[in-house]
Amino acid sequence: MKTEKLNVFSGVKTFVTPMVISMAAMLLVGGIMTSCTEGNSKSKDENTAVDIPVLELQPQSVEVPQTYIADIQAVQFVEVRSKVSGFVDRIFVDEGEFVKKGQTLFQLSSAEYNEMVNSARAGLARAKAEQSAAKVEMERLQILVNKKIISPSELELAKSKKAVADSQIAEAESMLKSAQTGLSYTTVKAPFDGLVDRIPHKIGSLVTENDLLTSITDISSVFAYYKVNENEYLNFMRSKIESGAETFSEQLTLILSDGEKYGLKGKLETTEGDIESGTGSIGFRVRFPNPDNLIKHGASGKIQMMSKLDQVYLIPQKSTFEIQDFTYVYVVDKENTVKVRSFKPIQRYDIYYIADGFEPGDKIVFEGIQQVKDGTKVVPQSVAAADVYHDLLSVR
The missing domain is CATH 2.40.420.20 (conserved putative lor/sdh protein from methanococcus maripaludis s2 fold)
Incomplete structure (x- = not known):
């Protein structure tokens, strides 16, 4: 048996058998059941804890480490400069050499200063001779005045000449001392025990007054300078007050530029006097022993200190x-x-x-x-x- 139906979209008549209708119904029911099953499963998954x-x-x-960029300096660092002009005659040390206080480093040309010393000595001798002559003349006139042979005015004139001779001696002695000081400056010595830095002027070089000859650094210990903010400074000071200033000892760690921790601890020695208005920070200074001279002046590193957070x-x-x-x-x-x-x-x-x-x-x-x-x-x-x-x- 065929059922006649009109396709409303195309206007063409089609014929559907009962078997086709039955199969379509089964597919529809199956789809609905499948859809319900998936929905229940999805709902179940969402509600599963x-x-x-x-x-x-x-x-x-907790105590956590805080790191701060540090500026490392030698405990003593001095630039050795020439005080007089001259040629470098001799160099007694080498770069990087350890020297003792008072050890001779350089010898500058000294002929000119030797002549100045000799001239000053001659001037002093001449002044002394004039002083002696003035003294003798004054004593001679004193006798004549006592015998009333000459008037006292001539004696007063002699005394004035004696005073001039005395002042000339003082001037000559000062000139001699100045010449000797200039001569001593041609021999340059180490101001303290330390290491010699680079020597820019070699033998034969002409140096003028205040030219840099070398630098001497004492790195038996080094200073590490770093800055903390105001809150960290207050926490530090409260801890110091609570512990007692006499017994307080903050041991800090230095991290070198290669990331390795320095083997010796440093002692926090002092702080700056003022808080910087622009940054709100204040500087701290830590001293680290440096027996092996591992750390050099001007090195870079970081200070690590423990900060307590409550x-x-x-x-x-x-x-x-x-x-x-x-x-x-x-x-x-x-x-x-x-x-x-x-x-x-x-x-x-x-x-x-x-x-x-x-x-x-x-x-x-x-x-x-x-x-x-x-x-x-x-x-x-x-x-x-x-x-x-x-x-x-x-x-x-």
């Missing part, structure tokens, strides 16, 4: 994720529902973020953050804090 490790946060007090929270980095410079963590509420929360780390330390703004007892997703999203139901699996912070304890 996920087992997730959860960490309960508690405030802590009432902060340690967030494992693997429990966080970042989106466009914002750091996020998943917080689990009382209904065991995951909520996204952003926070601003105070700083990063090892494999943790140090942060504030959380509440004691807040629970975060410790690991498996890829399995959850905002609004996900979870079955919290508590993680022991001692296990989480084991790495931190090992570092400290």
